[in-house]
Amino acid sequence: MRKGQSDLSLVEEVGRRGNMRENCHLKKGPWTSAEDAILVNYVKKHGEGNWNAVQKHSGLSRCGKSCRLRWANHLRPDLKKGMFTPDEERRIVELHAKLGNKWARMAAELPGRTDNEIKNFWNTRIKRLQRAGLPIYPPDVCLHVNLSQEESLASMPNQDSFGSNLLQSDAFELPHVEFENLELNQQYLSYSPELLNIPPKTIGLSHGYGHMFPMACPPKHLQESVSNYISMPNQLTDFACEEHYDDPCRSASPYDSDFSTNDQSSFGIPPGTDGLLSSDFSPSEPLSGPMNMELPSYQYSDYQQDSWVNTSVPLPSVESVVSLILSPPMKRAKSDTFTPKNSGLLEAVVYESQKLKSSKDESHQQSSTLMLDDVADFPLKDCELDFEAHCDSNSPSAHSAASALSEHSPGSGSSSDEAQFVESILGCNGKNETPNQSAISGLDDFLRPGQRARDKPIVTDVIAALLGEDTCTSSTF
DNA sequence: AAAAGGCCCAACCGCGGTGCA
DNA sequence: GTGCACCGCGGTTGGGCCTTT
Structure with a gap:
C-alpha cells in the first residue's frame, strides 16, 4: 500500500x-x-x-x-513465515510433551510463530502420526520430559509434607472432575472407606497432580504417545528394554511399564480385541478442563481401529494393572515408603482386599497368590494419596480400576470366556502364557467397560478371584 | 477428466480471566 | 460485590487445494 x-x-x-x-x-x-x-x-x-x-x-x-x-x-512484522524447521518441530514436540495444548505458551517459546500455527501443525501432525500408527512423542522426548519433571519432583521439600503440599499446590492446573462414574466405583470399592476418603461427586483433584505424577500421569497427550507404542512393538523393545527398567525416572511412572507392557499382542490380547485400550468409555459427563480439550481420544492402535469408538481414556487401566503385575517384587519391596511413583489404585484395592482377607477365613488364599503378595505392605494412607491421584480423570490411572470397575455396564464389547479369564487371573490356565500374561489378558477382559450384563455374577466372582476372597460372602459388596 | 476424499490453514466461536467503573 | 468491556486462549469449522480413484 x-x-x-x-x-x-x-x-x-x-x-x-x-x-x-x-x-x-x-x-x-x-x-x-x-x-x-x-x-x-x-x-x-x-x-x-x-x-x-x-x-x-x-x-x-x-x-x-x-x-x-x-x-x-x-x-505482525515479527512473524516467521514458512514451514517449521526441524528444530522448531522438535521444540514443539517437547513443549507439547511438557505443556499439553498450551498453544499460546508454546508460541511464546517459539519466536515468530503463532499459537494458531502451532496448533494447526500439531493437529495435523498427530493425525498423520496416528494414522500411521506412529508414536506422537519420540521416546527420547518422553524420557527427556520425564527426567526434567522428575527433577522437579526431587526438588520438592520433604516427603512428609508431600500430602499437604499436594493438596495445596497449584503448580499444575488440572480440572476438577465430576465423578459421576465414581459412585458406581464406590459400590465396588466401598469396602474401603479409607480408600475412598473423598467426596463422591465433585472432587478437586487437580492440585498437585503434577507433583504426584510428574509425568507419570502425564496429560493425555502423553497417553496418546504411550498408546501409540502399543502398535509399535519395535519401539517397545527399543525403549522399554531392561536398561530402562531401573531407571528411577521410568519407575516413577505408572507408565513405567507402558512401553514395556502395553503391547497387547505380547500379552495374548488378540488384535482387535476391544480391551481396555479401546473400551468405549464415554463419560456421561464430559470431562472438564484442559485434558478434555484435548483430543477426544486418539488412543487406538492399528490393531484397534476397527473397534475404536470414541475411546476416551482407558488406556491407563492396563498400565496400572500391568505395571502392578509385572513390577518385579524387588522393585516393589524397595517401596517401603510410599512415593508418588507407585501406581496405586489397584494396589490399594488389593491391599484392602488383603487386609480384609487376612481377617477372614483363609481358605481362598491359594487363589490370590498371583499379585497380592507384592503389594500387601503398602500403607493404606499412602494408597489413599495415590488413589486421589488416580481419581483425577485426567490421570491415566484414574480410569484404571475406578473406571474399569465402574464401567462394567452392559453394552458393547465381546466378553472373553469367563472361566478362562478366571484361570487367567489365577495364572493357571495351562496355556503357554506366563501367569502374568494370562492375568493381564484376563484383567483386560475383566476391566472392559462394555462387559455384558449377564457377566455380572461372573464379574463378581472374578473380582473375588482377583481380590482373593469370595465377594458373595463379603458384606462389603 | 471428473468426482471423491483428505489435508491444511485461516478464521470463527465460546469461554474464562482481568481490569475498571 | 456486581456488571461490563476487553482480551486471550483453545477448540472447532469451513473452504480451498491437492491427491487418489
Whole structure:
C-alpha cells in the first residue's frame, strides 16, 4: 500500500471489493489485502491493543477479535513465515510433551510463530502420526520430559509434607472432575472407606497432580504417545528394554511399564480385541478442563481401529494393572515408603482386599497368590494419596480400576470366556502364557467397560478371584 | 477428466480471566 | 460485590487445494 493512503480510501476499496453488506454488519470470512492494509496502518498509528477501537476508528468492518487475530497471526512484522524447521518441530514436540495444548505458551517459546500455527501443525501432525500408527512423542522426548519433571519432583521439600503440599499446590492446573462414574466405583470399592476418603461427586483433584505424577500421569497427550507404542512393538523393545527398567525416572511412572507392557499382542490380547485400550468409555459427563480439550481420544492402535469408538481414556487401566503385575517384587519391596511413583489404585484395592482377607477365613488364599503378595505392605494412607491421584480423570490411572470397575455396564464389547479369564487371573490356565500374561489378558477382559450384563455374577466372582476372597460372602459388596 | 476424499490453514466461536467503573 | 468491556486462549469449522480413484 502506498504510504499516506488514508484509511478511508481503503475502506472504500474494501467496500467495493469485499462482501460487506452493510456498515452495521461486521464482515466475516477471509481478509482481503485492503483490509490488511487498513489494519496494519491502524496498528502503526495507534499500536496494538484496544482492538475494538479499530473498527470504530479505521472503519474496518471487522470485530476487534477478528482484528487481533489477523494481526497476531498474519500481519505482525515479527512473524516467521514458512514451514517449521526441524528444530522448531522438535521444540514443539517437547513443549507439547511438557505443556499439553498450551498453544499460546508454546508460541511464546517459539519466536515468530503463532499459537494458531502451532496448533494447526500439531493437529495435523498427530493425525498423520496416528494414522500411521506412529508414536506422537519420540521416546527420547518422553524420557527427556520425564527426567526434567522428575527433577522437579526431587526438588520438592520433604516427603512428609508431600500430602499437604499436594493438596495445596497449584503448580499444575488440572480440572476438577465430576465423578459421576465414581459412585458406581464406590459400590465396588466401598469396602474401603479409607480408600475412598473423598467426596463422591465433585472432587478437586487437580492440585498437585503434577507433583504426584510428574509425568507419570502425564496429560493425555502423553497417553496418546504411550498408546501409540502399543502398535509399535519395535519401539517397545527399543525403549522399554531392561536398561530402562531401573531407571528411577521410568519407575516413577505408572507408565513405567507402558512401553514395556502395553503391547497387547505380547500379552495374548488378540488384535482387535476391544480391551481396555479401546473400551468405549464415554463419560456421561464430559470431562472438564484442559485434558478434555484435548483430543477426544486418539488412543487406538492399528490393531484397534476397527473397534475404536470414541475411546476416551482407558488406556491407563492396563498400565496400572500391568505395571502392578509385572513390577518385579524387588522393585516393589524397595517401596517401603510410599512415593508418588507407585501406581496405586489397584494396589490399594488389593491391599484392602488383603487386609480384609487376612481377617477372614483363609481358605481362598491359594487363589490370590498371583499379585497380592507384592503389594500387601503398602500403607493404606499412602494408597489413599495415590488413589486421589488416580481419581483425577485426567490421570491415566484414574480410569484404571475406578473406571474399569465402574464401567462394567452392559453394552458393547465381546466378553472373553469367563472361566478362562478366571484361570487367567489365577495364572493357571495351562496355556503357554506366563501367569502374568494370562492375568493381564484376563484383567483386560475383566476391566472392559462394555462387559455384558449377564457377566455380572461372573464379574463378581472374578473380582473375588482377583481380590482373593469370595465377594458373595463379603458384606462389603 | 471428473468426482471423491483428505489435508491444511485461516478464521470463527465460546469461554474464562482481568481490569475498571 | 456486581456488571461490563476487553482480551486471550483453545477448540472447532469451513473452504480451498491437492491427491487418489
